[in-house]
Amino acid sequence: MSGNENLVELDHLTKHFAVRQGVFARGKAVVHAVEDVSLTVRRGETLGIVGESGCGKSTTARLLLRLLDPTSGTIRFDGQDISKLSQRQLRPLRREMQMIFQDPYSSLNPRKTVGQIVGTPFAIHGQKQAKTRVQELLETVGLSPEHYNRYPHEFSGGQRQRIGVARALALNPKLIVCDEPVSALDVSIQAQILNLLRNLQRDFELTYVFISHDLSVIRQIADRIAVMYLGRVVELGDGESIYEHPKHPYTAALLSAVPRASTSSRERIVLSGDVPSPVDPPSACVFHPRCPRFHEGHCDVETPHLRELAPRQFAACHYPLEKWPMTDAEIRQAEGAERIDKPHLEGAAHETVK
Amino acid sequence: MSERTLLDVRDLTVRFPTSDGVVQAVSEVSFTLSRGETLGVVGESGSGKSVSNLAIMGLLNRSRTVISGHVEYLGRDLLTLPPAELRKVRGKDIAMVFQDPFASLHPMYRVGDQIAEAVLAHQDVSKNAARARAVELLGHVGIPNAKSRARDYPHQFSGGMRQRAMIAMALVHNPDVLICDEPTTALDVTVQAQIIELIEEVKREFDIGVILVTHDLGVIAETANSVMVMYAGRIMEYGPAQEIFERPQHPYAWGLLDSMPTIEHRLAALVPIDGSPPSLLAPPSGCPFHPRCRYRFEPCPVERPPLVAPVPEAHPDACHLPWDTKVAEGGKRSIARLGDAA
Numbered sequence: 255m256s257g258n259e260n261l262v263e264l265d266h267l268t269k270h271f272a273v274r275q276g277v278f279a280r281g282k283a284v285v286h287a288v289e290d291v292s293l294t295v296r297r298g299e300t301l302g303i304v305g306e307s308g309c310g311k312s313t314t315a316r317l318l319l320r321l322l323d324p325t326s327g328t329i330r331f332d333g334q335d336i337s338k339l340s341q342r343q344l345r346p347l348r349r350e351m352q353m354i355f356q357d358p359y360s361s362l363n364p365r366k367t368v369g370q371i372v373g374t375p376f377a378i379h380g381q382k383q384a385k386t387r388v389q390e391l392l393e394t395v396g397l398s399p400e401h402y403n404r405y406p407h408e409f410s411g412g413q414r415q416r417i418g419v420a421r422a423l424a425l426n427p428k429l430i431v432c433d434e435p436v437s438a439l440d441v442s443i444q445a446q447i448l449n450l451l452r453n454l455q456r457d458f459e460l461t462y463v464f465i466s467h468d469l470s471v472i473r474q475i476a477d478r479i480a481v482m483y484l485g486r487v488v489e490l491g492d493g494e495s496i497y498e499h500p501k502h503p504y505t506a507a508l509l510s511a512v513p514r515a516s517t518s519s520r521e522r523i524v525l526s527g528d529v530p531s532p533v534d535p536p537s538a539c540v541f542h543p544r545c546p547r548f549h550e551g552h553c554d555v556e557t558p559h560l561r562e563l564a565p566r567q568f569a570a571c572h573y574p575l576e577k578w579p580m581t582d583a584e585i586r587q588a589e590g591a592e593r594i595d596k597p598h599l600e601g602a603a604h605e606t607v608k
Numbered sequence: 609m610s611e612r613t614l615l616d617v618r619d620l621t622v623r624f625p626t627s628d629g630v631v632q633a634v635s636e637v638s639f640t641l642s643r644g645e646t647l648g649v650v651g652e653s654g655s656g657k658s659v660s661n662l663a664i665m666g667l668l669n670r671s672r673t674v675i676s677g678h679v680e681y682l683g684r685d686l687l688t689l690p691p692a693e694l695r696k697v698r699g700k701d702i703a704m705v706f707q708d709p710f711a712s713l714h715p716m717y718r719v720g721d722q723i724a725e726a727v728l729a730h731q732d733v734s735k736n737a738a739r740a741r742a743v744e745l746l747g748h749v750g751i752p753n754a755k756s757r758a759r760d761y762p763h764q765f766s767g768g769m770r771q772r773a774m775i776a777m778a779l780v781h782n783p784d785v786l787i788c789d790e791p792t793t794a795l796d797v798t799v800q801a802q803i804i805e806l807i808e809e810v811k812r813e814f815d816i817g818v819i820l821v822t823h824d825l826g827v828i829a830e831t832a833n834s835v836m837v838m839y840a841g842r843i844m845e846y847g848p849a850q851e852i853f854e855r856p857q858h859p860y861a862w863g864l865l866d867s868m869p870t871i872e873h874r875l876a877a878l879v880p881i882d883g884s885p886p887s888l889l890a891p892p893s894g895c896p897f898h899p900r901c902r903y904r905f906e907p908c909p910v911e912r913p914p915l916v917a918p919v920p921e922a923h924p925d926a927c928h929l930p931w932d933t934k935v936a937e938g939g940k941r942s943i944a945r946l947g948d949a950a
Binding site for chain 1: 653766767797798799800801804805823824826830863864866867869870871872874875877878879880881885
C-alpha cells in the first residue's frame with residue numbers, strides 16, 4: 255500500500271457531451287453532465303453517490319474508471335494520474351478497478367456459461383488455473399461450484415447479481431464501482447446482496463464507490479456520501495451528518511421526500527417542478543430556481559463552492575441550513591417553500607423538459 | 609357491508625395454463641374497498657399483486673386464463689359480466705394508472721388528444737368538448753399551462769408530468785375506484801412525493817377508493833388505511849395499516865421489515881429473508897412461505913394456514929404460530945420502536 259490514504263482523487267472533473275438539436279439536427283448544444291467535481295475516495299471506505307436521475311452520478315463513476323474521457327480535470331488512481339492515459343496504458347490498471355452493474359439481466363451474456371462469464375477476466379489478463387479460481391469465487395459469493403456450467407437464465411435476479419459480483423472480484427481489484435447494484439431486486443434479495451458486499455469489503459479490503467438513488471440503501475452501505483444535483487456535488491460528508499444535519503437545502507428536500515415507514519409525521523418540503531435540463535443549466539447555483547432559500551441577486555449570480563460548514567461536512571450553498579428538521583414557522587419563513595398542505599404546483603411553469 | 613363499499617372481492621383465483629403446467633398466480637384473494645379508503649398491496653415480484661388487479665379490471669385474456677371467485681362492484685359481479693357490459697365499467701368507473709409512464713402513453717399522439725380519446729370512449733360529446741375536458745383535467749393534476757402543454761407529445765413531458773397525465777386520463781369519467789400499480793416506481797424520489805400527494809388529493813376530492821400496489825413500505829405507511837401483504841399469490845396478512853405497522857403478525861411481514869434498510873439510521877446488519885420466492889408452477893405444500901420461514905414448525909409444510917384472525921381483536925393472518933409468539937415477535941418490529949432506536 256502506498257502512503258497515500260486516498261485511492262481515488264478527482265480534481266475539478268468536468269464532462270460535456272455534444273448533442274445535436276432541432277430540425278435535421280442542425281443546432282448544436284452541450285450537455286453539462288458533470289461540472290467541476292472534486293472528490294476523494296479513501297482506501298477501504300464506501301463512498302456513496304446519491305442523486306436523482308440525470309444528476310451525473312453514473313457519468314462520474316464512468317469517468318473515474320476512464321470508461322469515458324473527461325472534458326477537463328484530472329483523475330488520480332492509486333497516486334497515478336490516469337486522466338490522459340491511452341486505453342493500452344490503462345489495461346494493467348483495469349484489473350484494479352471493476353464494476354457491478356444495475357441490471358443483472360442485461361449485464362450477463364445469455365450465451366455464455368457462468369464459468370465463462372466469471373473466467374473471462376482471467377483469460378483477458380492471461381492467467382491460468384481459471385476453473386478452480388472461478389469455483390472458489392462462486393463459493394465466495396454464495397453460489398455453488400456446481401453452477402459452473404449453467405447459463406444465466408437458470409438463475410434468479412439475486413443469483414445473477416451474485417455472478418456479477420464474482421466477475422468483479424475475479425482479479426482481486428482494489429476498487430469496485432457499484433452502479434445501482436440492488437435497484438432491480440426485491441427487498442428481501444436486496445438485503446442479501448448488501449450484506450454480501452459488506453462482508454466482501456471486510457474480507458478483501460475493498461474500496462467501493464456505491465451509486466444509488468435510494469437514500470435508505472445509501473445510508474445503510476456508505477461511510478461517506480456525496481449528494482449530486484445537475485452534475486455538481488452539492489453536499490459531501492459522513493452518513494450521520496448528511497442524514498441528521500443536512501446543510502444544503504436540496505439534501506434536506508431529498509430527505510424529506512422519502513416516504514417513511516415510521517408513523518411520526520414530519521414536515522416535507524415538496525420541490526416544485528422537475529430538474530432543469532443539463533443542456534441549459536441555471537446560472538450560478540444550479541439549484542436556485544427550486545430552492546426555498548433562494549436570494550435574488552446572490553444565488554443566481556455567484557456560484558457557491560463546497561465549503562466546510564461542520565467538521566468534515568461540506569456544502570455548496572450561500573445560505574446553508576442551520577438546523578434540521580425545521581419547524582413549521584421556519585419553513586413558512588423560508589421564502590417560496592411550498593408545503594405539502596398547500597397547492598404545490600404553481601411555480602413549476604418555468605420547468606420544461608424539451 | 610356498508611353502503612360506502614365499492615368493491616367486494618371474494619376468493620379471487622387466477623390460473624394460467626401453460627405448456628409447463630398451471631401457473632397459480634393468484635389464490636383465494638378476498639378483500640373489500642370502500643370510498644375514501646386507500647388499500648395498500650405489498651409484496652415482491654411474482655406475489656400476484658399485479659395479476660389480481662388485472663383480473664379485477666378484466667384485462668386478462670379470458671381464453672388463456674382461468675379465473676374464479678367474485679369481483680363485485682356495487683353489487684354487480686364483474687367476472688360474469690359480458691364483455692360489452694364490462695367495457696362500460698372499465699376505464700369509466702374503475703380506472704387504472706400503470707407503473708411506467710414512458711410505456712403507457714402513445715409516443716406519436718399529442719397528450720391532450722390521448723386524453724380526449726379516453727373521454728370519447730365513454731361519452732357522446734364533440735371532439736372540441738373532449739379536448740376542453742382534457743385541458744381541464746391536465747390543469748387539475750397540476751400541469752402548468754395546460755392548454756399549450758396539451759398539444760405536446762409525450763417525449764416533451766418529464767416522467768412526473770407523464771404520470772400526472774396518466775392520472776388525468778384515469779380521472780376522465782370520475783371513476784369510483786382508482787387502481788395504481790406501482791405508480792411511482794419509475795420516478796425520482798422528489799417527484800414520487802408529488803405524485804403520491806396528488807393521488808391522495810384526488811382520493812379526498814372525489815371520495816373514491818384507491819388500490820395502491822407497491823413494494824415500498826414507506827409509501828404504504830404514509831398513505832394506506834388498510835394493508836394487504838401478499839406472497840406467492842396469497843394474502844399473508846390483511847388489516848388496518850396502523851395495526852400492521854404497530855404489530856405485524858406474519859413472519860413474512862417481519863422478514864420484509866427486517867430486510868429493509870431505513871433512512872432513519874444505519875443498522876448493524878440487515879436480516880435478509882433466505883432463499884428466493886417460489887415458482888408458482890409448483891408452490892410449496894402447506895404454507896407457501898414455509899421454506900424461507902425462520903419460525904416454521906411441524907404443521908407448516910403439511911397444512912396450509914387459513915387467513916383468519918388468531919384472536920378476535922387481531923386482524924387476519926395466514927400463519928400457524930401461536931398468538932403469543934406473534935405478539936412478541938410482531939412487537940419487536942413495531943415501526944414506533946424503529947423510530948425510537950434512531
